[in-house]
Structure formats: structure tokens, C-alpha cells
Amino acid sequence: MRPIQQQSRMQQMITMLKQFTWGDRFLIVFVFAVSIGFIPWLQSGDPGEAAVIQVNNEVIATLPLEDETQFSVQGPLGETIIEIKSGKVRVLSDPGPQQLCVLQGWISRAGDSLICLPNRVVIQIPGTPSYDGLIK
Numbered sequence: 001m002r003p004i005q006q007q008s009r010m011q012q013m014i015t016m017l018k019q020f021t022w023g024d025r026f027l028i029v030f031v032f033a034v035s036i037g038f039i040p041w042l043q044s045g046d047p048g049e050a051a052v053i054q055v056n057n058e059v060i061a062t063l064p065l066e067d068e069t070q071f072s073v074q075g076p077l078g079e080t081i082i083e084i085k086s087g088k089v090r091v092l093s094d095p096g097p098q099q100l101c102v103l104q105g106w107i108s109r110a111g112d113s114l115i116c117l118p119n120r121v122v123i124q125i126p127g128t129p130s131y132d133g134l135i136k
Contacts, residue, residue: 046110048125051089053082056120065089065108065125075119082123094119 020028053061055075063071063084070092071082078095088106094116096102101116110127 046127047087048108048110048112048127050126051082051084052124052126054122054124063089073121075116075121077119080116080119080121089123089125090114091116091121091123094121 048065050065051063052059053063053071053073055073060073061071063069065084065087068085069083071084073080073082075095080094080101081092083090083092088108090106091101091104091114094101096116096118101114101121104114107114107123107125110125112125114123116122
């Protein structure tokens with residue numbers, strides 16, 4: 001006797017797609033297109049003018065975003081290095097174990113923030129985000 005062969009995942013997906021009607025396919029493409037269309041709207045907003053850096057809920061510095069500089073702050077775990085360049089700010093290095101704030105990348109819009117929780121460092125760009133009405 002031969003063992004029953006399982007379908008590969010690709011074959012399963014093709015079989016599932018064949019069961020969709022044209023209306024189902026249209027609806028899926030339409031919802032996907034509308035979702036993609038909202039991305040630029042969510043990313044729009046007023047460009048920030050300054051970055052407020054806090055350690056342990058205490059404001060350490062307010063740095064203008066038009067300067068190109070690196071700034072170092074000392075937190076409970078060690079040194080966090082912040083880079084400002086081309087109107088954007090990011091955490092260049094952090095002593096946190098998972099490097100989550102480094103992986104967040106650049107921020108530049110009013111209302112954006114970077115939070116390095118293990119080292120208790122917060123970087124905020126003051127202002128109201130353009131999509132604030134969505135949240136309320």
C-alpha cells in the first residue's frame with residue numbers, strides 16, 4: 001500500500017482560490033486597495049520642529065530637528081545615543097536587551113515618540129498628530 005500524500009501548502013491555496021467567485025476576488029482586491037490607500041494619510045502630518053528627550057520622566061534636553069547631531073543620555077541601564085539628521089530623530093544605540101527602540105527607526109512628525117522602556121528614555125516630538133480625530 002502507498003501512503004496517502006498530503007497536498008503542499010501551495011496546492012491547498014490554489015484549491016482554495018478556485019473556490020472564490022469573481023465577486024469574492026473583487027472584494028478582496030478592493031479592501032486591499034483601500035487599506036493601502038490609507039497608509040499615506042496616516043503617515044501625513046505636520047513635520048516636527050524639536051525633539052524632547054526625557055529620562056525617568058524628567059526632561060533632559062529639547063533639541064531642534066534641523067541640527068545634525070548626536071546626543072548621549074545616561075539611563076539606569078547605561079548610555080543611549082540619539083541621532084538627529086535631516087529633520088528626523090532616532091535611537092542609534094541603547095543598552096536594552098532587545099534593542100526595540102533602535103528597531104523603531106526614524107521619527108519626524110508631530111506627536112511621534114520613541115520609547116526605550118528598559119533604560120527609561122523617551123523621545124517625543126511635540127505637537128498634535130494629523131490623525132488625532134481618529135483616536136478620540
